Amino acid sequence: xxxxxxxxxxxxxxxxxIVSLNCTYSNSAFQYFMWYRQYSRKGPELLMxxxxxxxxxxxxxxxxVDKSSKYISLFxxxxxxxxxxxxxxxxxxxxxxxxxxxxxxxxxxxP
Amino acid sequence: xxxxxxxxRYKIIEKRQSVAFWCxxxxxxxxxxxxxxxLGQGPKLLIQFQxxxxxxxxxxxxxRFSAERLKGVDSTLKIQPAKLEDSAxxxxxxxxGGSFYNEQFFGPGTRLTVL
Numbered sequence: 001x002x003x004x005x006x007x008x009x010x011x012x013x014x015x016x017x018i019v020s021l022n023c024t025y026s027n028s029a030f031q032y033f034m035w036y037r038q039y040s041r042k043g044p045e046l047l048m049x050x051x052x053x054x055x056x057x058x059x060x061x062x063x064x065v066d067k068s069s070k071y072i073s074l075f076x077x078x079x080x081x082x083x084x085x086x087x088x089x090x091x092x093x094x095x096x097x098x099x100x101x102x103x104x105x106x107x108x109x110x111p
Numbered sequence: 112x113x114x115x116x117x118x119x120r121y122k123i124i125e126k127r128q129s130v131a132f133w134c135x136x137x138x139x140x141x142x143x144x145x146x147x148x149x150l151g152q153g154p155k156l157l158i159q160f161q162x163x164x165x166x167x168x169x170x171x172x173x174x175r176f177s178a179e180r181l182k183g184v185d186s187t188l189k190i191q192p193a194k195l196e197d198s199a200x201x202x203x204x205x206x207x208g209g210s211f212y213n214e215q216f217f218g219p220g221t222r223l224t225v226l
Contacts, residue, residue, distance in 0.1 A: 043220055
């Protein structure tokens with residue numbers, strides 16, 4: 001079993017829809033959580049990070065962590081075709097610990 | 112501000128050949144990472160440098176992979192000899208420090224195909 005599981009998709013939604021992307025994990029020691037976006041033929045870029053449980057909002061993006069369920073989510077409101085990319089979650093047990101990555105979910109926003 | 116530079120962008124070699132990748136991090140970034148991203152998977156850390164020193168190389172296949180960071184700036188990653196399963200994108204990233212709170216900035220990657 002992988003430490004971090006992520007549905008590979010693709011997830012295809014119409015423009016303007018609310019998108020929900022999720023990761024589950026098995027290591028209860030994880031407490032630092034990140035979401036990255038990766039466009040085709042590019043390196044990942046950081047979208048958001050959160051520490052421990054709770055919600056964090058940044059513009060159209062909201063990150064949510066539920067440590068009791070070992071489940072994290074990224075919500076995208078008013079989705080745009082430019083949001084079409086692969087979204088990767090990453091997490092670590094400590095601030096100086098190695099990041100453990102999910103495989104990524106491919107998102108397609110249809111105009 | 113210039114981003115992380117990597118070269119070459121693409122490389123095709125035959126198995127048992129050797130190959131080298133180069134990375135130039137963002138100026139002033141002390142921490143440099145090499146990741147391997149196999150198609151359909153997330154990045155896997157191969158090695159992390161803090162200035163000249165190695166912080167973590169626990170997942171580097173040391174029988175065939177080597178990396179160095181001379182003068183604490185540029186870095187090279189070498190594979191010798193290459194195997195079919197080394198086909199992947201090799202990503203270089205840099206950050207100001209090694210903490211979670213120091214954002215990692217990624218280069219575009221080098222796509223390696225081993226035939």
